[in-house]
Every structure is written in C-alpha cells, then in structure tokens.
Amino acid sequence: MSRLPNVKAITEYTEAYANDVDAHNDEQAARLLEALYIIDCYRVVMMMRPPTLMWHTLTRLAAQAQQGSRLTSVIRSAAALVDGTVLPRPANGEDCSLASLASLAPHLWTVLYPRRNQHKGDTVLAEALRIGKPDFVEIACEKWIQSGVAVPSTDMTALLLYHMIGINLHANLSTLQTFAYLGTGSETHGHRGRSMAEEIHCWLEERDYDVAHWHAEQLTTIVEASLTHPKADASLRSRSSLSSGNTAEPRKVVYEAPHVPYAIYYATLVLYVKGAAMRDRLSAPLVRAPLVRGERLLSFLKVAVAQPLARMLCDMS
Incomplete structure (x- = not known):
C-alpha cells in the first residue's frame, strides 16, 4: 500500500x-x-x-x-x-459497481469496528467509541448487492470489496493481526498483551465475530472458485489452467485488483484467530488450516504484494 x-x-x-x-x-x-x-x-x-x-x-x-x-x-x-x-x-x-461501492468509504470510516481495550466485553461502552452506527453502511451495502449492479459471475473483484467492508464493520483488523503474530503467548507480553487477548476472547463470543467470519468465508470461497472453476470470472483467472489436462487446477490471474491479496490476507486472519485462541484444545493441523488455505490462494496471484503476505501467513503458523 x-x-x-x-x-x-x-x-x-x-x-x-x-x-x-x-x-x-x-x-x-x-x-x-x-x-x-x-x-x-x-x-x-x-x-x-x-x-x-x-x-x-x-x-x-x-x-x-x-x-x-x-x-x-x-x-x-x-x-x-x-x-x-x-x-x-x-x-x-x-x-x-466497484466505484459505487467504494464511494461508501467516508461513511465506513466513521463506523469501523472499534478497539475494545479496557472496555473488553462491555458492548455499550465499546459501541460508544463509534462516531456513527454501522447499520447505515450495512444497509447501503445490501442495497448495492440486491440491486443486481454486481453480478457474481461477472464482477468478482467488487464482491470481494463488499465482503471486505463487512469484515471491517465487524472486526478490528489491527488487533487481529497483532494477536495472530503473538498467538497464545499474548498473555506473556505485559498488560497490553493480556488486554488484547481478553479483547479477542470477548469478540469471539459476540455476533460481530459470526458476521465477520461469514464475510471471510464467503470471500475466501469466491476466490477459490474464481481460481479453480472453469466458468469463473475472467477478471480473476485466465482461460488456460496451469495444467492443461486438469481443469480443476488453480488458474493464474489475468487482472488482479489491488485489494484482492489484502482481502485474502485479512479474511484468513478472521478465519484463523478462533483456532489460535483455542490452540490448547485443537490439533495443530486444524489450527493451521486457515493459514495454509490463505497462503495457497495468495501463491497463485501475480501481484507483487501477494508473496510477502503469503510469507506473513506462513510465519504465523
């Protein structure tokens, strides 16, 4: 960026x-x-x-x-x-359609999911940190998606931005990224680490997590389909597969909007954090699965930033 x-x-x-x-x-x-x-x-x-x-x-x-x-x-x-x-x-x-959705940026900025910090699970106090209400942006996004301006088979990049906005409304990406790097060792990094770990655990129990997780899963599924499905959006894949004898093989991207690799990266963080927070109760392969999934998708992109982002996911595991 x-x-x-x-x-x-x-x-x-x-x-x-x-x-x-x-x-x-x-x-x-x-x-x-x-x-x-x-x-x-x-x-x-x-x-x-x-x-x-x-x-x-x-x-x-x-x-x-x-x-x-x-x-x-x-x-x-x-x-x-x-x-x-x-x-x-x-x-x-x-x-x-992509530009009209992007025009919501000023409204989105005022309602980004807040840092909880000392408020932790106190929803009333935490929501007071927002200048406005996220409902306004969510309704605008739903109006956009229901209008038919963006057709899933023809405008995948716009749909990825739609889901990325949804993630921003329901998750603090800075907190997730820091927690993902520190992992279960967050509690050992002083007061800030403990506060962040508590913040994450509270978030995982809220509806915001469920909504952010849904957007992240939808986003990741769209990218997977665009790279593997023979009829996927031409703006995210080429017409020839990496292996001419196997149409299910991931395909290289012809046009990659700049937000595509970031969308994959942030969606992967949302999908990974719950497993990281429950690391002591889950098997290591299960915890790492979202990271492997995101790293794999990023590895098929040509845009330069995709590979550093893939390495960052690899380092987390």
Missing part, C-alpha cells in the same frame, strides 16, 4: 483537471472519479486510514455535467446508495 499515489499530487491534478471537463473528455473525468473513489476506499479498508475526500472536486461538477453523461452516471450511482433513491443502471452499458 506504500505505492498508492501521492494524495496531494492527485488532489492538485484533480482540481486542475476539473476546470477543463466538458463533453469531449467526460469519459476520462468519469474514470478519474471512479479511481478516486476506489483509492479512498483502499485507504480505509486496507490501511485503516481516514478517507481524503479528494474526489469532492469532481462531484461538484454534477450540476453542470450533461444529463446521461458518464460522469453523471458515476455520481448518481454513488449517491443512490445512501439517499434512498433507486440505484440506477450504469449508462451506455458501462460498469461502475
């Missing part, structure tokens, strides 16, 4: 570009806005950093943009998720 474009540079470029938007470069403006939505969402779901709102300059152009333009379509799709209107179909057959 250190390779995300410089926020200041993008903001300055967007402001300069916005002054020259007209009917002739409407398509480019729409694509720029989609990219800004997605980059902002990546900051929230992968880096746990606040959104920049650097796309705001382009959205102000909606009033002067021509009706039916690509720019207007992208803006309307994003607004419809939260304003109670019907989610419009993309203009001219263009797909902006």
